[in-house]
Amino acid sequence: MTSATTTPTTTGTSTGSKVLALAMSETRLMLRNRTVAVSALFIPLVMGAFFAYSFTSNGGEDPSPFVFALVVASQLAIVVGMTVYVTTTITVVARRHTRVLKRMRTSGISDTGLLAATIAPxxxxxxxxxxxxxxxxxxxxxxxxxxxxxLALAALGGLALSVTAALATTVVTATPERAQITTLPLVFLILGASIALAVIPADGWWQLLALVPGAAIGELAGYGLLGGAWGAGVAGLPAVLPALVALVVWPVVFGVLAKRSFRWDPRN
Incomplete structure (x- = not known):
């Protein structure tokens, strides 16, 4: 009776340890790869700092409140689009291309745990x-x-979007080098839509633009800095509602696509 009670706990702990060990290994691999380390760690920080300095430096005049929303939206979009989306796509494709993912499926870690450990760093x-x-x-x-x-919803929703979109993008990406091309459309869309929705007036039919992938990040960033998210919008509904819908729908769409078509074997 005691054995039956303690075995699942032991197994769960062992599995958790394996996932953690794999995540730490992935972290070391990422830091050792100079190209990935620079593109994932250095460039987004430099770009985010550059945008903040450029937008807030206005010849000594006080910046408009919309400028601050633009700064935060651009930083969120850079992290979501470049750090998480592009790097996750490259990492998963690289592990699949070298058959690491396929070999690790025999380690006792579930498929979900394996992908989580690969993506977590x-x-x-x-x-x-x-x-x-x-x-x-x-x-x-x-x-x-x-x-x-x-603002917190913008960050969490952006991370969910980038992770699920990365897994879906691996379906059409054969090699790590090809990932630099296949990720470009969504990266540009996230950057453009986020920055645009941070400054476009959030009233009338303009709110519907939040349904574009990535646009909700910018709109929520604007609401986070300026307020007004829960005021009346289209049809008297909360102004933030279209952004919240997009924040949930797009990760679900990309997640379903990834679940249906994800491949563990290398692609030619």
Missing amino acids: TVVVGLLQLVLFVPFNAYMGVPVPADPLA
Whole structure:
């Protein structure tokens, strides 16, 4: 009786340890790869800092509140699009291309745990970058968010979008080198839509543009800095509703596509 009770706990602990060990191994591999380390760690931080400095430097004049929303939206889009989406796609494709994923399926780790361990380091790096932007933005004069919840939803929804989109993109990506091409359309869409929705007036039919993949990140960033997310919008519904719908729908769509078509064997 005692044995039957303790065995599942032991097995669960062993599996968790394997997932953690694999995640740590993936972290070391990412840091050792100079190309990935620079593109995932260095470039997004430099671009985010550059945008903050460029947008807030206005010849000594006080920037418009919309400028601050633009800064935060661009930083979120860079982390979501470049750090997490592109790097996750390259990492998963690389592990599949070298048959590491297929071999690891015999290690006792579930498919979900295997993918989670492979993706986790990139997500953690993305979160750390967002945290590092906070004191830098404060130094540059970006005010305290008027609606922290909207800003948190933008970050979490963006991470969910980037991870599921990366898994879906691996379906059409044969090699790690090809990932630099297959990820470009969505990266440009995330960057463009996020930045545009951060400054476009959030009223009338403009709110429907939040349904574009990635646009909800910019709109929620704007609400986070300026407030007004829960005020009346189209048909008297909360103004933030279209963005929240997109925030949920697109990760689900990409997740379903990935689940149906994900391949563990190398592609030619």
